[in-house]
Amino acid sequence: MALRESGEDYLESIYVLSERQGIVRSIDVAEYLGVTKASVSKAMATLESNGYVEMGKRDVHLTERGLEVARQMWERHCFFVGLLEDAGVSAEVASQEGCHMEHCLSEESFEKLRAMLGRDGASAPIMTD
Amino acid sequence: MALRESGEDYLESIYVLSERQGIVRSIDVAEYLGVTKASVSKAMATLESNGYVEMGKRDVHLTERGLEVARQMWERHCFFVGLLEDAGVSAEVASQEGCHMEHCLSEESFEKLRAMLGRDGASAPIMTD
DNA sequence: TCGTTTTGTGAAACACGGCTAACTTTTAGG
DNA sequence: CCTAAAAGTTAGCCGTGTTTCACAAAACGA
Numbered sequence: 001m002a003l004r005e006s007g008e009d010y011l012e013s014i015y016v017l018s019e020r021q022g023i024v025r026s027i028d029v030a031e032y033l034g035v036t037k038a039s040v041s042k043a044m045a046t047l048e049s050n051g052y053v054e055m056g057k058r059d060v061h062l063t064e065r066g067l068e069v070a071r072q073m074w075e076r077h078c079f080f081v082g083l084l085e086d087a088g089v090s091a092e093v094a095s096q097e098g099c100h101m102e103h104c105l106s107e108e109s110f111e112k113l114r115a116m117l118g119r120d121g122a123s124a125p126i127m128t129d
Numbered sequence: 130m131a132l133r134e135s136g137e138d139y140l141e142s143i144y145v146l147s148e149r150q151g152i153v154r155s156i157d158v159a160e161y162l163g164v165t166k167a168s169v170s171k172a173m174a175t176l177e178s179n180g181y182v183e184m185g186k187r188d189v190h191l192t193e194r195g196l197e198v199a200r201q202m203w204e205r206h207c208f209f210v211g212l213l214e215d216a217g218v219s220a221e222v223a224s225q226e227g228c229h230m231e232h233c234l235s236e237e238s239f240e241k242l243r244a245m246l247g248r249d250g251a252s253a254p255i256m257t258d
Numbered sequence: 259t260c261g262t263t264t265t266g267t268g269a270a271a272c273a274c275g276g277c278t279a280a281c282t283t284t285t286a287g288g
Numbered sequence: 289c290c291t292a293a294a295a296g297t298t299a300g301c302c303g304t305g306t307t308t309c310a311c312a313a314a315a316c317g318a
Contacts, residue, residue: 004274004275006274006275006276025295025296026295026296026297027294027295027296035275035276035277036276036277036278037295037296037297038276038277038278038279038296038297038298039275039276039277040296041296041297041298042275042276042297042298043275045297057284058284058285058295058296083242084238084241084242086245087238087241087242087244087245087246088241088244088245089237089238089241089242093235093237093238094238097233097234097235097238100232100233101230101233101234103229104226104229104230104233105226105230106222106226108218108222109213109216109218109222109223109226112213112216112217112218113212113213113216113218115216116215116216116217117216133304133305135304135305135306154265154266155265155266155267156264156265156266164305164306164307165306165307165308166265166266166267167266167267167268167306167307167308167309168305168306168307169266170266170267170268171267171268171305171306172305174267186314187265187266187314187315
C-alpha cells in the first residue's frame with residue numbers, strides 16, 4: 001500500500017520527535033500533529049502493517065524503511081520552509097504551508113528543483129519548539 | 130463553504146476548457162480530469178450551490194466568483210509547471226506535480242514566492258493538448 | 259420521426275482520515 | 289500495594305470525494 005500524505009506526516013513527526021527526545025510515544029505524536037490519540041493509534045497500526053514503524057510496549061520507532069521516508073520528508077520540509085521564509089513569509093505560515101508542499105513532488109523532481117534553486121541540503125536544527 | 134482542493138481543480142479545468150473550446154460540458158471536464166461524469170455531476174451541484182458555477186441545459190460556466198478562483202489557480206499552475214520545467218522536469222511530470230503544488234499556498238505566500246523567484250506572471254498558452 | 263448514442267443524474271457503496279466515547283492497560287504517587 | 293491519572297485501543301460515526309450501475313434526457317443520423 002502506497003504511503004499517503006498523512007502517513008508521511010506521521011513518519012516525519014516521529015523522526016523529529018525522536019531527535020528531540022529519544023523515545024516517542026503515540027501521545028507525543030498526537031500533540032505534535034494536533035490530532036487525537038485515537039487517530040494516531042489507527043495510523044500507527046497501518047504504518048506498522050506496512051513496515052514503516054514498529055510499536056514497542058509504550059513507544060513507536062521507525063524502521064529502516066520508515067526512517068528513509070521520514071528523513072526525506074524532513075529535508076523537504078526544511079527546504080520549502082526556508083524558501084518561503086526567504087521570500088518573506090512568516091515562520092509560522094511558512095511551516096504550515098511547507099507541510100503541504102513537501103508531499104507534492106517526486107524524489108527526482110525535488111532534487112532537480114533544489115539543484116536549480118541552489119539551496120544546500122542542510123536541515124534546520126530540530127527545535128524543542 | 131470553503132473551496133477544497135478538488136473544487137479548485139474543477140474550476141480551473143472549466144476555465145481552461147472554455148478558453149480552448151468555448152462551451153464546456155460536464156463530460157469534457159470528466160475527460161480532462163480523468164474522473165467519471167458522476168463525480169463531475171456531484172461536484173458541479175456543490176459548486177453551483179456555492180455560487181462558483183452556473184449550469185445551463187447542457188453546459189457549465191464560471192460565475193464571476195468562480196472565474197476569479199480559476200484564473201488564480203491557472204496562474205499558479207503555470208508558475209509551478211514553468212519552475213519545474215526550468216529545473217529540468219519533463220513537461221508531463223511537471224504538469225502533474227504542479228497540479229498539486231498550486232493548492233498549497235495562500236495568495237500572499239504565493240505572491241511573495243513569485244516575487245522572489247522573479248518569474249513573470251504570464252500564463253502559458255492554453256494548448257489543445 | 260424514430261431509434262441509437264451521448265450526456266447527465268441519482269442511489270448506493272467504498273476508502274480515507276479525521277472525530278468522540280467508552281473501554282483497557284500502564285504508570286506512578288501516596 | 290492501591291488507586292488515580294495518563295496513555296493506548298476499539299467501535300462507531302462523519303465529511304469528502306471517489307466509484308459503479310441503472311436510468312433519464314437530449315442530440316443526432318438515417
